[in-house]
Amino acid sequence: MPVWDERESEEFISPQYNLHLSFRHADRSAALPFLGGIGTITPFYLPNQEATDTMRTRFAPSPTGYLHIGGARTAFYSWLHARKHGGRFVLRIEDTDRERSTEASVNAILEGMTWLGLEYDEGPFFQTDRFDRYAEVIQQLLDKGLAYRCYCTREELDDLREQQMARKEKPRYNGKCRVGAQAREGVEPVIRFKNPTEGAVVIDDLVKGRVVIQNSELDDLIIARSDGTPTYNLTVVVDDWDMGVTHVIRGDDHLNNTPRQINLLRAMEAELPIYAHVPMILGEDGKRLSKRHGAVSVMQYREDGFLPEALLNYLVRLGWSHGDQEVFSMDEMIELFDIKDVNGAASIFNQEKLLWLNQQYIINAEPEYIAHHLGIHLGKLGIDPSEGPDILLVVKAQQERAKTLVEMAQISEFIYRDFDEFDPQAAKKHLRPVAQEPLEKMKAALAALEDWSIEALHQTVQQVSEALELKMGKVAQPLRVAVVGRAASPGIDETLALIGKEATLRRIDKALGFILQRVQAG
RNA sequence: GCUCCCUUCGUCUAAUGGUUAGGACGCUGGCCUCUCACGUCGGUAAUAGGGGUUCGAAUCCCCUAGGGAGCACCA
Numbered sequence: 117m118p119v120w121d122e123r124e125s126e127e128f129i130s131p132q133y134n135l136h137l138s139f140r141h142a143d144r145s146a147a148l149p150f151l152g153g154i155g156t157i158t159p160f161y162l163p164n165q166e167a168t169d170t171m172r173t174r175f176a177p178s179p180t181g182y183l184h185i186g187g188a189r190t191a192f193y194s195w196l197h198a199r200k201h202g203g204r205f206v207l208r209i210e211d212t213d214r215e216r217s218t219e220a221s222v223n224a225i226l227e228g229m230t231w232l233g234l235e236y237d238e239g240p241f242f243q244t245d246r247f248d249r250y251a252e253v254i255q256q257l258l259d260k261g262l263a264y265r266c267y268c269t270r271e272e273l274d275d276l277r278e279q280q281m282a283r284k285e286k287p288r289y290n291g292k293c294r295v296g297a298q299a300r301e302g303v304e305p306v307i308r309f310k311n312p313t314e315g316a317v318v319i320d321d322l323v324k325g326r327v328v329i330q331n332s333e334l335d336d337l338i339i340a341r342s343d344g345t346p347t348y349n350l351t352v353v354v355d356d357w358d359m360g361v362t363h364v365i366r367g368d369d370h371l372n373n374t375p376r377q378i379n380l381l382r383a384m385e386a387e388l389p390i391y392a393h394v395p396m397i398l399g400e401d402g403k404r405l406s407k408r409h410g411a412v413s414v415m416q417y418r419e420d421g422f423l424p425e426a427l428l429n430y431l432v433r434l435g436w437s438h439g440d441q442e443v444f445s446m447d448e449m450i451e452l453f454d455i456k457d458v459n460g461a462a463s464i465f466n467q468e469k470l471l472w473l474n475q476q477y478i479i480n481a482e483p484e485y486i487a488h489h490l491g492i493h494l495g496k497l498g499i500d501p502s503e504g505p506d507i508l509l510v511v512k513a514q515q516e517r518a519k520t521l522v523e524m525a526q527i528s529e530f531i532y533r534d535f536d537e538f539d540p541q542a543a544k545k546h547l548r549p550v551a552q553e554p555l556e557k558m559k560a561a562l563a564a565l566e567d568w569s570i571e572a573l574h575q576t577v578q579q580v581s582e583a584l585e586l587k588m589g590k591v592a593q594p595l596r597v598a599v600v601g602r603a604a605s606p607g608i609d610e611t612l613a614l615i616g617k618e619a620t621l622r623r624i625d626k627a628l629g630f631i632l633q634r635v636q637a638g
Numbered sequence: 639g640c641u642c643c644c645u646u647c648g649u650c651u652a653a654u655g656g657u658u659a660g661g662a663c664g665c666u667g668g669c670c671u672c673u674c675a676c677g678u679c680g681g682u683a684a685u686a687g688g689g690g691u692u693c694g695a696a697u698c699c700c701c702u703a704g705g706g707a708g709c710a711c712c713a
Contacts, residue, residue, distance in 0.1 A: 178713045213712055270711070277710090286640040286709060306711055324643065333641055333709090341711040348713045372642060372708035395644075396706070404706080430650095433662090437651050440661040459644095459651080462706060466649050469663040479676070516676040527674090542673095577672080592672035604674035611673095 171203030172361045175229075175236070176352065178210040179221035182413040183228030185465060186367060186397045186405060189431045193394060194365040195234045196432070196453045206359055207239035212351055214244070228414040232424045241359070243351050250346035253354050253384065254307055254339055262383045263339060265305035266293040288335035304342035309350075309380060311336050317375035322392035323458045324368070329375040337376055353377045357386040365455060368393040392455045395435060395462040402464060421493055421520030423481070426474040435459045443476055471519040478518060483511040486521070493525035494532070504532045505614050513606040513614060527604075531614045534623065535601035538630065542603035551594035552631050554584060558595055559624045568617050574609035598627030 173194035177187055198205040207229070211217035226240070257263035266289075268276075277287040294310065312331045319327045339350040346354075356364060371393045381388055399405045405412055417427050429444055436459065438444070438452045478486060487507045494501050501507045510528050518524035529535075538547065557580050565576055581591045592608040599620055605611045612620050 176713090180713080210713060216712075273711090281639070284639040288640095288709070327642070329642070335709085338711055343711080345711090347711070352713085367707095368643065369707055370713090373713095375642095393643085398706085400649085402705075434650065437661095439652070442650095442662055461644050463651090464649060466663070469650065472663055475676090514675095517674065546673095581672090587672080589672045596673060600673095602674090606674085608672055 170360065171198065171201050171363065172206055172238075172359065173198045173203060173363045173365055174206035174208055174239075174356065174359065174361045175234075176208040176210050176355070176366075177225050178213065178216075179218060179225060180213070180216040181221055182224040182415060184405065184412045185414065185431070187225075188228065188232060188234075188414045188427075189397060189434065190366055190394055191229065191234055192232070192428055192431055193392075193453075193455060193458070194363075195236075196450055197363060197365060197392075197455050198237070199450045200453060203362070204237040205234075206241070206361065207236035208241045208243070208355055208359070209239075210243050210348070210351065212243045212345065212348070217244075224413075224415070231418055232414060232428060238359070241355070243355065246351075246355070247345065249358070250340075250351055250354055251344070254346065254350065257309065257339070257383060258307065260383075261310070263307050263309050264294060264336075265297060265299075266308045266336075266338070267297055267300045267303045267305045268292055269303060286333070289337075291336055294336065306338045306342050307340035308336040309339045309376075309383070311376065311379055317378050319371075319374050319378070319391055321371070322363075322390060322455050323395075324371065324393055324460055327371065327374075331375075331379070334376055334379070339380075349373060349376050349380065353380045353384070353386075356389055357381065357384065361389055363392065363455075364389045365392045365394065368395050392458070394455075394458055395460060397434065398462050398464045400464060400467070405465060419522075421518075421522030421524070422470070422474050423477045423489070423521075426470065426477040429477070430470045430473050434463050434465070435461075443473070475519040478521070478524070479516050481515075483508050483515065486511045486515065486524075489521050490524055490528075493521045494528070497525055497529060499525070499529065499532045501532075505616070509614060513610045517604075517606070530600045530602075530605070534619065534626075537601070538597060538627075539602045542597045542601075543630065546594045546597040546603065547627055547631050547634070548594075549631060549635055552628065554580065554586065554591045555594055555598060555624055555628055555631075557584060558591065559621060559628075562612070562617065562624075563621055565617070568613060570609045570613045573612045574607075577608055594627070595624070599623045 175187075175191040175194050177183065177191075183191075195205050197203070209222055209225075211222070222240075229236070254263065258265075268289075273289070276290060280287045289308070293305075293308070299305070311334045314331055316328050316330045319329070321327055337349055338347055340346055355361075374391060374393075378388060397405050414427065418424070425446070428446075428449070432444065432449050432453060433442065436453060436457055441448075444452065487510075490511060491501050491507065501510075504510070510531060511524075514524050514528055517527060558577070561576050561580050562573075565572060577592055577595070578588065581588045584591065593603065596605055596608055596611065597603055599615055600611060606614070615623070
């Protein structure tokens with residue numbers, strides 16, 4: 117069973133989760149009555165569904181891994197489409213492949229969607245709970261003569277395929293058992309759908325436009341394996357129909373499956389959904405996104421310090437645009453996004469642009485929001501934020517300086533603890549003998565300072581600079597390297613304020629020691 | 639191999655037959671400045687190739703090339 121973050125589960129997962137429980141464990145024969153034969157079947161409606169004319173989109177991942185970037189985008193597009201039109205967004209888990217499906221993957225997918233904030237209105241439904249229903253539809257197709265048992269063995273099919281490939285033909289089933297096939301000893305038959313042999317299937321795809329496929333290109337696909345379990349093309353079609361899905365938004369790797377599914381839908385005399393096939397997302401090398409490309413799991417982006425809003429904004433702009441606008445609020449995305457405007461071409465995932473967007477979101481976010489997430493990343497560095505200054509002050513000081521929350525934690529480390537070594541480059545440039553006097557003067561002035569406020573600190577640095585007749589940079593930079601260890605930090609006054617008086621004086625001493633050592637070393 | 643989809647700066651995209659082909663990321667030069675960053679002003683860089691149609695093509699048609707997907711008792 118999924119393990120939820122208590123706080124988040126209350127908000128929007130819980131209702132579906134309860135339904136999931138009741139759906140999985142209830143007496144299905146009572147809960148899900150089926151009616152009639154082919155032609156008179158009316159789609160049944162799952163317990164929480166309302167009117168049949170409600171627009172519905174769905175996300176239907178197979179739980180064989182985490183939620184990846186491509187899946188997240190199609191889920192998001194489906195979600196946006198439903199939200200925009202006041203429809204419902206359905207989550208369905210396609211777990212009929214029992215070899216590869218895992219509970220852990222289901223949880224990973226739900227966790228990913230939760231993090232992104234893609235709450236679903238119905239589901240999650242599990243296909244493994246619906247085998248009775250699939251069996252029923254298959255039987256009806258059989259009764260109607262729209263499907264048949266095929267007794268060809270795997271070996272025979274393999275041979276057939278090889279021969280066809282050798283002849284440079286498209287491999288497909290030859291329809292041997294289509295008429296008058298006899299049961300064979302020791303062969304458990306599969307069930308095939310009798311695909312039309314003539315004519316063409318027309319798909320008016322919202323993204324790809326009109327796509328026409330000749331039925332002569334299609335063969336009689338298997339809808340039930342020899343062990344009786346249904347296959348993908350059958351289950352999607354039955355589910356989309358039963359669940360009242362009106363808009364099928366999915367990856368364009370499914371475009372080639374669509375004509376088969378349409379033929380199946382027609383055989384069941386079901387209403388056809390509207391299709392939208394969105395293109396793939398490619399890695400930086402132009403190849404299909406894979407583990408080689410690093411962070412492909414959406415949860416990895418959380419680990420890496422990205423905000424979910426930034427990731428969604430990036431994904432919506434990947435393949436879609438609204439004039440010159442780059443940054444969109446969630447409301448704007450819902451209002452402006454239109455699946456019809458999605459580009460038909462595959463696009464390359466560009467980490468640099470995502471980083472830029474993430475920084476924009478960090479800059480514009482409420483400090484409280486950032487602080488909440490920053491705490492986690494500080495914790496990973498072994499830092500307890502409560503042992504330092506108010507974390508809101510840290511966020512405000514660093515907000516414009518980090519592309520990710522991980523980076524923000526890293527560049528804030530100096531606030532919480534002394535560093536071990538000076539950055540060699542920075543020390544070489546700034547901790548030189550000429551810096552000795554400014555540092556000593558600063559130390560004295562700071563030691564005497566009672567009011568450790570940003571304003572007072574600013575004045576102090578300025579006064580010391582003026583007294584030495586130096587530009588402020590000549591004083592502030594050595595001081596910065598002394599207390600931060602590096603040449604970059606927030607304004608020197610803010611920096612000192614965050615570090616505190618005691619640590620500041622201690623670190624200046626250390627820097628003076630460093631310079632002395634350097635002089636002696638020659 | 640066959641079928642389907644796709645092709646504008648390095649990347650994401652705008653331009654629905656008439657624009658000096660626009661914006662954004664990146665890279666880069668200036669400004670701002672105590673550093674870094676933010677911000678700001680500039681620069682760099684594209685219609686895959688070839689044929690048509692048209693007064694006029696990134697845009698419509700055809701061919702070629704390149705990329706992707708599908709052709710499973712996976713989803």
